[in-house]
Amino acid sequence: MTPSLIEQLIEALRCLPGVGPKSAQRMAFHLLQRNRAGARTLAHALAAAVDSIHHCAGCRTLCEAELCKQCSDPARDRSVLCVVESPPDVLAVERATGYKGLYFVLMGHLSPLDGIGPNEIGLDKLAARLDAGGVKEVILATNPTVEGEATAHYISELVRVRGIKPTRIAHGVPVGGELEYVDGGTLSYAFSGRREM
Amino acid sequence: MIRVNNARIHLQPAYVLHQRPYRDSSLLLELFTPEHGRVGLVARGARAAKSRLHGVLQPFQPLLVSWAGRGELATLCGAESHGPLLRLNGQSLISGFYLNELLLRLLTRHDAHPALFDIYRETLPRLVVEEQRALRIFEKHLLKEIGYALVLSHDAESGAPVEPDKLYAYRLEQGPVRYDGADGQGAGLTLRGASLLSLMNEELRDEQSLREIKPLMRAALALYLGGKPLQSRALLINMHKTMNPPKAAQQTDASAEPA
Numbered sequence: 001m002t003p004s005l006i007e008q009l010i011e012a013l014r015c016l017p018g019v020g021p022k023s024a025q026r027m028a029f030h031l032l033q034r035n036r037a038g039a040r041t042l043a044h045a046l047a048a049a050v051d052s053i054h055h056c057a058g059c060r061t062l063c064e065a066e067l068c069k070q071c072s073d074p075a076r077d078r079s080v081l082c083v084v085e086s087p088p089d090v091l092a093v094e095r096a097t098g099y100k101g102l103y104f105v106l107m108g109h110l111s112p113l114d115g116i117g118p119n120e121i122g123l124d125k126l127a128a129r130l131d132a133g134g135v136k137e138v139i140l141a142t143n144p145t146v147e148g149e150a151t152a153h154y155i156s157e158l159v160r161v162r163g164i165k166p167t168r169i170a171h172g173v174p175v176g177g178e179l180e181y182v183d184g185g186t187l188s189y190a191f192s193g194r195r196e197m
Numbered sequence: 198m199i200r201v202n203n204a205r206i207h208l209q210p211a212y213v214l215h216q217r218p219y220r221d222s223s224l225l226l227e228l229f230t231p232e233h234g235r236v237g238l239v240a241r242g243a244r245a246a247k248s249r250l251h252g253v254l255q256p257f258q259p260l261l262v263s264w265a266g267r268g269e270l271a272t273l274c275g276a277e278s279h280g281p282l283l284r285l286n287g288q289s290l291i292s293g294f295y296l297n298e299l300l301l302r303l304l305t306r307h308d309a310h311p312a313l314f315d316i317y318r319e320t321l322p323r324l325v326v327e328e329q330r331a332l333r334i335f336e337k338h339l340l341k342e343i344g345y346a347l348v349l350s351h352d353a354e355s356g357a358p359v360e361p362d363k364l365y366a367y368r369l370e371q372g373p374v375r376y377d378g379a380d381g382q383g384a385g386l387t388l389r390g391a392s393l394l395s396l397m398n399e400e401l402r403d404e405q406s407l408r409e410i411k412p413l414m415r416a417a418l419a420l421y422l423g424g425k426p427l428q429s430r431a432l433l434i435n436m437h438k439t440m441n442p443p444k445a446a447q448q449t450d451a452s453a454e455p456a
Binding site: 154188 | 215217221253258282284288290293297431436439440
């Protein structure tokens with residue numbers, strides 16, 4: 001016997017992160033009983049997004065057009081490339097800094113024990129982009145985790161053999177933070193990365 | 198073996214071997230501890246924005262860990278750092294991943310290896326200064342701990358002590374046999390007695406010994422790792438290709454084009 005439409009909907013909703021059978025059921029009944037218009041809008045938006053959103057040809061982030069907003073902006077500095085792990089990282093850098101260069105989004109990090117190697121995070125594309133010329137500096141803004149460091153190191157070698165300057169974002173004490181409550185790892189990075197003033 | 202159900206373990210020294218995201222905000226951890234060996238734990242809420250465990254549960258960071266629960270997967274109750282963060286970088290970082298991968302692949306859960314834990318702790322900082330030597334000595338101890346210690350001191354056939362200036366063919370799972378170069382018995386693994394003794398005494402200070410011991414260790418470990426290749430080694434080979442620009446590539450055995 002095939003499952004009923006309601007069962008299929010509940011099962012489909014479970015593909016969302018953090019949604020178990022109970023919340024999936026609540027969502028399904030909410031949409032069907034109280035908000036059918038919303039459900040229709042959601043269905044259309046989902047279908048349209050899945051069909052037309054893809055990876056930017058320049059930086060691999062998610063976008064609708066051939067090139068994303070940053071890559072297609074003629075005012076941005078094409079000689080600087082900032083490498084980040086995920087699309088939200090692009091938004092975070094855009095919001096917080098006055099960075100005017102371009103991005104490259106890895107969509108992950110090197111994770112040797114999970115079998116995620118250089119090609120899985122698009123480093124072949126990054127190499128091709130560096131070979132195309134014009135880039136003078138690559139800013140490595142991967143996360144300060146062990147995997148993020150490994151990724152940054154790997155890319156820095158990739159960058160250096162091409163005669164381009166790799167730089168790494170600094171790690172340090174958060175603004176407004178108190179040393180006493182900062183974790184030891186961060187503090188040790190902040191200490192060894194101190195600057196003359 | 199008697200194991201108390203719902204046991205609570207307090208402040209056990211530990212290292213994170215591997216972590217991966219689990220459900221919404223949790224982590225699945227593989228830890229290495231002296232008294233409980235390799236342990237699988239769930240760290241609930243460790244990936245939540247406010248969690249203080251973020252910076253703590255990193256590989257190569259010495260930790261004190263408490264957990265509770267039974268079965269294959271217990272629950273982490275607390276973790277704090279136990280000593281300064283070891284800063285591995287670049288090549289040594291990937292060698293660190295290699296150590297972790299070996300432990301994940303070769304140790305079974307809940308088998309205590311206190312001696313190996315100490316060796317692991319001593320090996321990590323040495324990856325920065327004398328990587329190859331540290332790796333070979335760790336591999337030797339690892340093989341011994343899982344019950345497949347290499348015979349290094351005497352000829353497996355005659356029982357005579359290994360002599361430094363003689364050549365030996367190493368037969369895996371048996372030991373070294375005097376090699377006179379005549380009957381092709383070596384099948385590749387030939388090395389000087391001096392190299393065998395150097396490994397036995399954990400000296401390995403000369404290039405030649407290191408060069409001869411490496412294939413021996415690789416072959417010995419391959420026996421117990423099964424067919425699946427080590428991911429961290431693949432990454433290392435890949436990185437060497439990246440670092441060697443095209444003109445230097447023909448010196449290495451890397452046949453594929455460098456990235």
